[in-house]
Amino acid sequence: MITQLSFPILLISVLMPLLLSISFPFLGRRLKPKKLAIVSFILLLVPLVTITSIFMTPTLRGGAVDPPFFSHPFAGSFSMLLDPLSAPFAFGIGLVTALVALYSASYMKHRIEEMEHEGLTPPSIGTYFMLYTMFSAAMMGLVLSTNLIEFYIFLELALLPSFFLIIWYGYGNRIRTAIMYLLWTHIGGLLFLLGVLAFGSSTGTFDILNMQTLTFNVGLGANLPIVVMLMITIGLLIKMAVFGVHIWLPYAHAEAPTPVSALLSPALIGISGYALIRISYILFTTQFQEISTILLGLALLTMIYGGLMALAQDDFKRLLAYSSISQMGYILLGISTLTINGVTGGMLHFMTHAIGKSVLFMVAGSLIVQFRGLRSIGKMGGLASKVPITATLTLIGFLFLVGIPPTLGLWSKLYIIVGTLDKAMAMGTIALVLISICLVVGAGMTAAYSFFTLKRIFLGRTPRALAGESVRGWSNLTAVIALVAIVGVALFLYPAVFIDPLKDFLGPLLPSTP
């Protein structure tokens, strides 16, 4: 059951970093990057600690909601909700954003020096931390929002800082990339908004959660034309970069500065998966069931396409970006089965992916720092002897993606696969065979690009260009990465923290027999 808190603690924990971040450009003149990073870390730790403590309180496990902080006759009431569904997302985002903030300090110092070396004058590091903290806090707000308009506002609030992060600190043709990113996701967002408005104007409310009864407006849009639901869903799918509308993602995620990629790639796009359940499914239950089979196909396609493209990449960050597409396929797959196991797996996989992919992106970043902008896998090789710890961390990162213990990935993939097979069995033999084949291919592909990449980077002969490089094995960068990985491994041991409440929560919502 959802409990209403007497004090808007969730809101404060989101707004505090969002508003205080404005002071960073001014702080940036006084403080060193490292101290700035610590301030940002502490700010972002606030929501993380808040949600963890709320979620760990047994009486609040069923969900906790703030008193509404804004209400309007037709916009409805805005509030913040932490429940079993949003908890894995909130926790994953909180963890990754806080730790990546620490990672940013050394990386961005390097990046800004590098850009100045190229004769560019990027905005100061204070501006970076302002945008970074805003971006993180907006994502947190996104996951916790209880109102469709509120959700859209946070969606755009997350989009804007990330756009500026790419356009100011990105690599390559960053202006083009950033515009592409902005316009694609803005189109997705507006599509979503139009659907939301159509929903709101015919049902009379924009609330996902009814603030009086504290129950979800399940199936409220059941009688609306399917177009409304399709608009919302397609808007989210664009943001999620599933196959067909994924064009913007490899560019944006590969060219963003690495700490930002580490947030963009796993966190921001995964949130759309969350919104598919929270918004598309809960509000449009019947219509969503109708299109779930199409989504299943789309998910398999995305999974395999992302894997294939990842195999073909030479640029490490681009490879990771395509692998994100593939992992989005997994999340969507879990969701589209609409079985308890599948959806639980999908939600859990967000966390797996958030941790694993941020580890990998940070590894890519540390390679860039340590080897002066090295991104091409073809030029790497035999680095394990030079950077053993980084190599280990990369291994752990890939283990997350492939789903091999001791990582959370095992559980999430397991649940997704079990859920998918449940669904496939219900669909008939041919479907079962086809889907199984796809699953095997998909899993094989993930394993292939993971281990193949590992081998190419860390094993084999060191190219002559890199042979002379001397590297410090243990830097600030790797410490942070290790911290993320350790939390991820710890979650492997206690996945029940998230799984059990999720199952209890989803049980009554999902159709009993798929």
Place this chain on the structure above:
Amino acid sequence: MDFNYVIAMLLVALGLYCLLLKRNLIKIIIGLAVLTDGIHLFLISLGYRAGGTAAIVSGEMFLDLPGFAAHAVDPIPQALVLTSIVINICILALALSLAIYAYRHYKTLNPSKMRRLRG
């Protein structure tokens, strides 16, 4: 047929024609003047009373004010036209001064040859 109205509207149409189709700045401004004069004529005609007198009370009319009111023409359009004429003169003055300047700059009065602004 109400000739006053029709002719007023003809003047308006004629002014419109000059304004839109002439290629000389001065003629365009003349068109503007004709157009507004048409409107003034129309306004004045609106106030005419068949067989009416001017709206000036004189002599013995002071003794028969109701009778005067029943025979005089409408004073309001006259007042409006007075105002409007002045306004129109102002516009024409400004227009002509701009035309003078334009001629100094371009040595032509053909607006289609004054093409600095594009887009």
Place this chain on the structure above:
Amino acid sequence: MKRVLTFGMVVAVGALLIFTVSTDLLPFGSFPQRQVGEDIKNAIGQQILVEAPEDTGSANVVTSVVWGYRGYDTLGEVTVLFTAVVGVLAVLRAVGKRE
């Protein structure tokens, strides 16, 4: 082509205006009547004609309208005149010096 179209448009507008004023208005010379609904009402000018000589004491009713009833318009008119003077001065300021 464009000119022909414009010319056609001008003719059409003129014809429409002429048609309108000659059908939809009461015939020329029919002040003070104005058709409002089924009953025919007097224009405000008639009321002014009745009241003005006593209200303002001016022999010329037009004067009383210009300076009295619609004094604010006259003020506006003077302002327009002033604006135009300032405007012309602004546009033509120091023409001689520039040559």
Place this chain on the structure above:
Amino acid sequence: MAGAFLTPLVDVLAKRMNHPRARDYFALAVTVGTLLLVVDMATSVLGGDILVYKLGGWAPPLGINLAVDGLGLLVGLIVAGISTLVVIYSFVFMRQESGLGQYYTLMLLLTAGMMGVAFTGDIFNLYVFFEIMAISSYALVAFRRSKISIEGAIKYLIVGSLGTSFILLGIALLYGSTGTLNIADIASKLAVINTTSGSTPLISIIALTLFVVGFGIKVGMIPFHAWLPDAYQAAPSPISAIMAGGTAIVGVGALLRVSYFIFGAPMVGPLLIGLGLVTMVLGAFMALVQRDLKRLLAYSGISQMGYILLSIGLGTALGITGGLFHMLNNAVYKSLLFLAVGAIIYRVKTSRIDELGGLGRKMPITAGIFLVGALALAGMPPFNGFASKLTIFLAGIDAGYPILSGIAAIISVVTLAYMIRAFIAVFLGPQTGRFENVKEAPRSMLFPMMVLAAVCVVLGVLPQLGFSAVEPAQEVLLNPSSYIGEVIPGA
């Protein structure tokens, strides 16, 4: 209270003094005074009152009256606020120009004209003030006397005078058919005509068309927009700002007053929707291809006018609220953007997008302010454009035209595209050596821009403020009878 109505006059009478030093502060004092008086009226008008002032004491149908209702107040508030800021901005911006006496005089006359149009209750008086506004803006556009400003002014003057003549002809036709000039009186008499004859007579339709064309020209409605980009480009930047944020808004206000009051929503609605749609779409696409910053802003202003007209044309309470709120927001961020471009021109001497680049480093505050305006224009949260665009989209869906909302949303993406493109081209990218010594804009220019930017944020974060300012205007438009009853008791 009576003093408040007379402010425009005070403006007019007082400007004959032309002391070179004091003149700046005099202009400022007058605009601030106007603003304070409007704010003073605001308290009672927002409470639901309609203030009526009979000039010279003549009863309304005979004499002229001023009437401040929600709509007039909204327009007056925008105009007074923006003129004040623009005057402050002009202190430094115009310093090198000659003929500043005329400049401030014309500026105050422009303000007076706009205030008069906003508050008057008499249709011929509206025309007179409209002319004051028009003539002073013609002269101001031509103020620089360079080739382009003369050409821009001539185009503006010819097209604009055509528009005002149409308005005058419309007034004549209305006088011919109703025999009165008071807006409220005309409205009640036309209502009688329509109900007894069962349909709207041709003459009313013609008059309406003339008004729509006449005011539409001033607003920059497509297809009557040709003058607007030229004039905005040619005018000094503060004048562009006051024209975008004041004159155009006054045009909309007058159009609404005349069309909604006199002719009623059902007749005007479809017309406004159609014109609004065309204006919105074409304006945005033309903005996309502009190479000059000021022209780009001019076209985007046209496009935003489209949003306003479209939304108001819907005729629902939500639509009108959204449209008026967008009108308020548009005035704020559009004048903000013009002022920001003015700051660039002041320092760099060009507004061509191709020649600019990398100014973000040199003028960070201007860049930030421009960005706020651009994002507000594109309808991004948390800025004010978002709140009003959202309302417009919602109103479209609510009124049963989801397709209109869809088009508006697409245009909103286009808007984002061209504004971001402009921002990148001007402030980011490589620096050219030419701009080595460029400095941040002077403080007295930054101050008005900061105020406007702050308004953008405040209205975006607390949209209730905007809604409450717009609410009385919306009520008046939907239900003119209260206004009519207030002006002419017993009508």
